[in-house]
Amino acid sequence: xTRTPLITIEWTGPDSSEGVVRYLDQRELPLVIAYLDGKTxxxxxxxxxxxxxxxxxxIGVAGAYGMALAAxxxxxxxxxxxxxxxxxxxxxxxxDSARPTAVNLEWATKRIVDLCExxxxxxxxxxxxxxxxxxxxxxxxxxxxxxxxxxEYGSELVPQGANMIHHCNxxxxxxxxxxxxxxxxxxxxxxxxxxxxxxxxxRPRLQGAKLTTFELQQxxxxxxxxxxxxxxxxxxxxxxxxxxxxADRVAANGxxxxxxxxxxxxxxxxxxxxxxxxxxxxxxxxxxxxxxxEIEIELRTxxxxxxxxxxxxxxxxxxxxxxxxxxxxxxxxxxIITEEGVCYPPFSLSLVKAKKQAEDRIKAEWxxxxxxxxxxxx
Numbered sequence: 001x002t003r004t005p006l007i008t009i010e011w012t013g014p015d016s017s018e019g020v021v022r023y024l025d026q027r028e029l030p031l032v033i034a035y036l037d038g039k040t041x042x043x044x045x046x047x048x049x050x051x052x053x054x055x056x057x058x059i060g061v062a063g064a065y066g067m068a069l070a071a072x073x074x075x076x077x078x079x080x081x082x083x084x085x086x087x088x089x090x091x092x093x094x095x096d097s098a099r100p101t102a103v104n105l106e107w108a109t110k111r112i113v114d115l116c117e118x119x120x121x122x123x124x125x126x127x128x129x130x131x132x133x134x135x136x137x138x139x140x141x142x143x144x145x146x147x148x149x150x151x152e153y154g155s156e157l158v159p160q161g162a163n164m165i166h167h168c169n170x171x172x173x174x175x176x177x178x179x180x181x182x183x184x185x186x187x188x189x190x191x192x193x194x195x196x197x198x199x200x201x202x203r204p205r206l207q208g209a210k211l212t213t214f215e216l217q218q219x220x221x222x223x224x225x226x227x228x229x230x231x232x233x234x235x236x237x238x239x240x241x242x243x244x245x246x247a248d249r250v251a252a253n254g255x256x257x258x259x260x261x262x263x264x265x266x267x268x269x270x271x272x273x274x275x276x277x278x279x280x281x282x283x284x285x286x287x288x289x290x291x292x293x294e295i296e297i298e299l300r301t302x303x304x305x306x307x308x309x310x311x312x313x314x315x316x317x318x319x320x321x322x323x324x325x326x327x328x329x330x331x332x333x334x335x336i337i338t339e340e341g342v343c344y345p346p347f348s349l350s351l352v353k354a355k356k357q358a359e360d361r362i363k364a365e366w367x368x369x370x371x372x373x374x375x376x377x378x
Contacts, residue, residue: 002145006033006173007142007176007177007335008023008024008058008172008174008176009021009022009024009061009065009176011054011133011140011276011350012093015133017073017202019133019332020037020038021038021062021066021069021303022038022303023036023038023047023052024173025052025063026054026211027050029173029210029211029214030051030210030213032094036052038065038066039069039071041067041070041073041091041095044063044066044098045094045095046065047062048098048099048213049098049116051157053239054174054207054305055169055246056102056174056248056249056284057143057147057176057281058173058175059098059102059104059105060105060107060139060268060283061136061140062104063095063096063105063108064109064112064116064135064139064325065136065138066095067091067108067109067113067136068110068132068133068136069090069100069141070087070095071088071091071112071128071129071133072129072133074125074129075086075125076296076310080125080126081120081123081125081128083125084125084128085113088132088174088328089113090115091109092106092110092112092204095108095109096109097149101248101281101298101324101325103249103286104248104282104283104284107283107312108139108283111131112293114121115132115365116131116132119131119207119373127376130376131373134376137274137367138369141176143175143177144175144176145339147175147177147183147225148178148181149339150180150184150280150339151183153337154181154183154187154279154306154342155187155340157275157277157337158195159193159194159240159242160193161194162188162193162242163195163241163242164185164195164196164241164243165197165200165240166182166198166199166244167200167228167258167259168202168207168212168258168259168262169207169212169215170183170212170245170279171183171186171211171215173211176213178244178279179215180281181246181277181279182215182216182280183279184244184337185197186219189292193207195213195222196222196224197221198223198226198230198239198240199213199226200261201226201307203303203321207259218272228264228265229241231264231265231269232268232271232272235269235271235291236272240269241274241275242274242275243265243274243276243277244279245258245259245278246258246259246280247279247284248335249286249289249295249368250280250285250286250291250336251286251292251349252286252287252290252291253286253288253290253335254330254345254347254348255293255324255327255330256278256280256327256328256333257292257297257327257328258278258328260325260326261326261351262325262326263326264326265327267328268334268351270332275335276332276334277335277339277342278336281339282338282339282355282357282358285338285351287352287355294342295325297324297325297326298323299322299324300320300322300323302320302321304322306320322336328347330347333347338354340353340354340357341356341357
């Protein structure tokens with residue numbers, strides 16, 4: 001079987017307003033591999049909202065690239081740097097509205113605004129736009145390195161010959177490359193653990209059936225697709241050794257918001273004493289919210305559950321309720337795997353420690369970035 005290397009998202013063309021964001025249209029997978037070009041912040045907002053780009057880390061990078069596109073446009077509009085900063089803050093708010101649950105989006109756009117304010121008194125709007133693009137590209141590279149670390153830490157928890165169950169899609173398609181929970185699976189394979197993966201179909205948009213199966217098939221990792229409701233039966237038959245999934249936001253107490261159906265899976269695993277791990281970059285940890293009750297849950301159109309591939313499967317005027325995410329209370333998690341290590345209960349302590357370690361590392365890297373960015377105009 002031919003393995004197809006896929007690039008989820010990248011900047012192409014010159015490092016100017018003539019450049020574009022090229023991204024894989026995940027709505028067409030697995031049967032069609034198609035790429036689209038984002039030329040404006042409106043294009044990137046639409047790509048995120050319609051889930052052409054999806055997965056918390058990939059959404060964050062898409063937001064950063066959206067801010068880069070906005071920066072070039074705002075630099076042309078602004079009369080001065082102060083006005084440019086105001087326009088960048090408006091662009092951040094607009095892009096953040098595309099997917100409110102995924103904290104990586106607002107985390108990345110905030111990084112861009114903070115960067116602009118840091119250099120506000122030193123450079124012109126046109127120069128700031130170029131610095132924004134450099135930062136967006138750096139965030140994309142950092143995502144790959146962070147995911148690899150998550151995979152390394154997580155693989156140490158995977159037994160030889162493990163049957164793993166995975167919800168939604170958290171791999172190369174949900175990130176710039178490698179993945180979070182699927183990254184754990186990829187590294188486990190590299191270490192010769194001989195794993196097998198039960199893949200939840202993940203209704204209603206079927207990210208498991210369409211995307212995770214596609215990725216695992218490309219990687220040559222044994223897998224079996226199952227209905228979302230099969231997890232309890234699999235555990236009853238002792239056919240699951242470990243549960244892994246990603247998250248779009250983690251509260252300070254360890255409550256996790258992830259794709260709808262995750263909570264059901266974690267509760268079943270807890271009942272059957274199956275180790276359960278959320279796999280996230282520290283950028284997904286939101287220390288500013290105390291519990292999952294504070295997480296805004298995105299509600300999506302009812303047609304996602306009344307129709308399959310455009311074909312209506314329900315009576316006309318069928319009432320619907322379609323939350324895109326649910327919250328898994330921390331008591332159902334064995335641990336949370338990050339690039340700073342595995343966080344265990346009490347999460348209120350371990351998550352804060354991991355977050356601080358990451359922020360200290362980013363601060364140290366920032367010093368080097370300042371020299372790199374200022375060198376562009378000296």
